Amino acid sequence: MNEADVRRVLLVRAFEEERGGKRFLEPAELSAATREARVEAGGKLELFLLARANRLYASLREAVPGLDRLYDAAGLRGPGGVLVFVVMLVIGVLVDRAGGGRFLNLLAFPLIGMIAWNLAVYAAVVIGALRPHGDAEAPRRPRGWLTGPAAWVSAPERPWSRWHRVAESAGAAAHGQEFLSDWTTTAAPLYAARITRILHFGAAGLVLGAVGGMYLRGLVLEYRVGWESTFLDAAGVHRFLSVVLWPGLAAGVGELPSVDALAALRGAPESGASENAAQWIHLYAFTALALVLVPRAFLALLSSVRSARLERDLPLRWDLDPWAARQFAGDRGSAVEVRTLIYAHRMETRSSEGLRGFALDFFGNRAAVLEREELAYGDEYVARESERPERCELIVFNLAQTPESEVHGRFCRAAAEHATGARGKRAVLVIVDEASFTERLSDDDESRGRLEARRRNWSRVLGELDLDPVFLDLSDHVSNEALGRARGALWPAPLE
Numbered sequence: 001m002n003e004a005d006v007r008r009v010l011l012v013r014a015f016e017e018e019r020g021g022k023r024f025l026e027p028a029e030l031s032a033a034t035r036e037a038r039v040e041a042g043g044k045l046e047l048f049l050l051a052r053a054n055r056l057y058a059s060l061r062e063a064v065p066g067l068d069r070l071y072d073a074a075g076l077r078g079p080g081g082v083l084v085f086v087v088m089l090v091i092g093v094l095v096d097r098a099g100g101g102r103f104l105n106l107l108a109f110p111l112i113g114m115i116a117w118n119l120a121v122y123a124a125v126v127i128g129a130l131r132p133h134g135d136a137e138a139p140r141r142p143r144g145w146l147t148g149p150a151a152w153v154s155a156p157e158r159p160w161s162r163w164h165r166v167a168e169s170a171g172a173a174a175h176g177q178e179f180l181s182d183w184t185t186t187a188a189p190l191y192a193a194r195i196t197r198i199l200h201f202g203a204a205g206l207v208l209g210a211v212g213g214m215y216l217r218g219l220v221l222e223y224r225v226g227w228e229s230t231f232l233d234a235a236g237v238h239r240f241l242s243v244v245l246w247p248g249l250a251a252g253v254g255e256l257p258s259v260d261a262l263a264a265l266r267g268a269p270e271s272g273a274s275e276n277a278a279q280w281i282h283l284y285a286f287t288a289l290a291l292v293l294v295p296r297a298f299l300a301l302l303s304s305v306r307s308a309r310l311e312r313d314l315p316l317r318w319d320l321d322p323w324a325a326r327q328f329a330g331d332r333g334s335a336v337e338v339r340t341l342i343y344a345h346r347m348e349t350r351s352s353e354g355l356r357g358f359a360l361d362f363f364g365n366r367a368a369v370l371e372r373e374e375l376a377y378g379d380e381y382v383a384r385e386s387e388r389p390e391r392c393e394l395i396v397f398n399l400a401q402t403p404e405s406e407v408h409g410r411f412c413r414a415a416a417e418h419a420t421g422a423r424g425k426r427a428v429l430v431i432v433d434e435a436s437f438t439e440r441l442s443d444d445d446e447s448r449g450r451l452e453a454r455r456r457n458w459s460r461v462l463g464e465l466d467l468d469p470v471f472l473d474l475s476d477h478v479s480n481e482a483l484g485r486a487r488g489a490l491w492p493a494p495l496e
């Protein structure tokens with residue numbers, strides 16, 4: 001999806017649920033848009049999400065008069081790189097020389113600071129590019145050295161942000177805030193690419209302006225050059241300049257004087273120990289252009305290409321997004337068989353319905369959810385053959401029980417061993433149902449402490465097997481966030 005399409009999908013997602021006591025889309029309208037988009041998309045997830053968002057966006061425009069302004073505000077663009085280049089070029093021409101006057105100190109040449117700063121920036125760029133990108137299963141969002149700062153600067157809660165004010169004026173502050181928070185995180189790589197491009201253009205313009213201004217002033221003024229230092233002698237200065245001016249010296253723009261010649265240039269301008277600065281200006285100018293202008297122009301080009309690519313295709317792993325998977329459930333799961341094992345747990349009707357709804361949302365409506373198997377306390381795990389290529393053993397425990405390694409742990413170990421070595425075709429998911437336990441709890445600190453203690457016990461026992469239980473109240477609506485936790489808890493990995 002391109003940047004505008006992703007923005008529209010996220011905007012509609014934020015307006016689907018009731019927030020701040022307001023609802024703009026009714027369930028029947030959402031269901032109708034989902035059915036129509038499924039037919040149009042032909043089984044392709046991104047096409048489905050976009051077709052669904054386009055249908056719902058049309059309805060939202062009537063219910064939220066300021067929706068277009070909110071959508072457009074999120075597509076914020078900064079000043080163009082060419083404009084920034086011209087502005088910084090003028091600043092470079094007008095900026096005063098460090099130290100003033102017409103005497104140029106070889107060790108305090110204005111361009112040295114620019115070169116040093118840009119070399120530090122290049123180091124940061126390299127470090128950012130080499131930084132590990134984390135889990136490959138995470139949503140496919142590119143990273144960079146400015147991605148984090150870009151997300152922070154563009155966040156809607158920043159006092160300089162106008163986005164949240166646009167959302168408030170649209171009469172949908174809670175929905176708009178949700179959208180903008182999600183969007184700024186998603187679009188951070190794009191904003192980082194744009195900011196990086198602007199910074200590279202600005203740095204190139206500044207150094208070119210500084211060099212150009214120096215030559216312009218040199219047409220009507222005579223610069224004299226020398227050096228002063230408390231800690232360096234002539235030999236130290238010779239070594240320093242041979243490193244700093246290496247590009248210009250290697251290109252034959254000028255020659256570095258001998259140590260004795262440099263010693264003769266030591267002193268303040270009034271001492272007469274100076275010479276015409278033309279050769280040194282040429283050396284420093286070439287070095288600055290070689291180390292700043294050329295690399296910055298190249299990096300600006302790379303950032304421009306990256307920005308254009310992200311605008312055309314802002315990469316997100318929608319298949320890893322629980323909300324997207326839930327919407328697309330009707331087209332998923334044809335290869336999956338779900339075996340449901342209820343271990344020593346008498347589930348109420350609402351929990352049973354919630355479990356089946358969770359299985360269909362998680363694996364897809366086309367998954368074969370087998371009749372659940374009711375097991376008694378102490379029963380052993382018995383493997384079953386699957387009629388489909390992929391199988392998940394969905395094991396459900398009751399939080400009210402006390403977990404035992406020799407009972408619950410042994411059962412899960414046998415299931416996990418059966419899934420081992422299946423090369424992505426078998427998986428185990430352990431759910432701990434909190435419904436019967438939480439219905440007896442009050443809303444106080446003591447009850448919350450008991451709940452957390454139970455969770456820790458189950459996590460400890462199953463953690464010994466490298467299993468991560470998912471704690472759900474199956475009698476209640478299973479959130480998108482819970483679906484995301486469940487995907488991360490599949491052992492040994494998500495089904496192919």
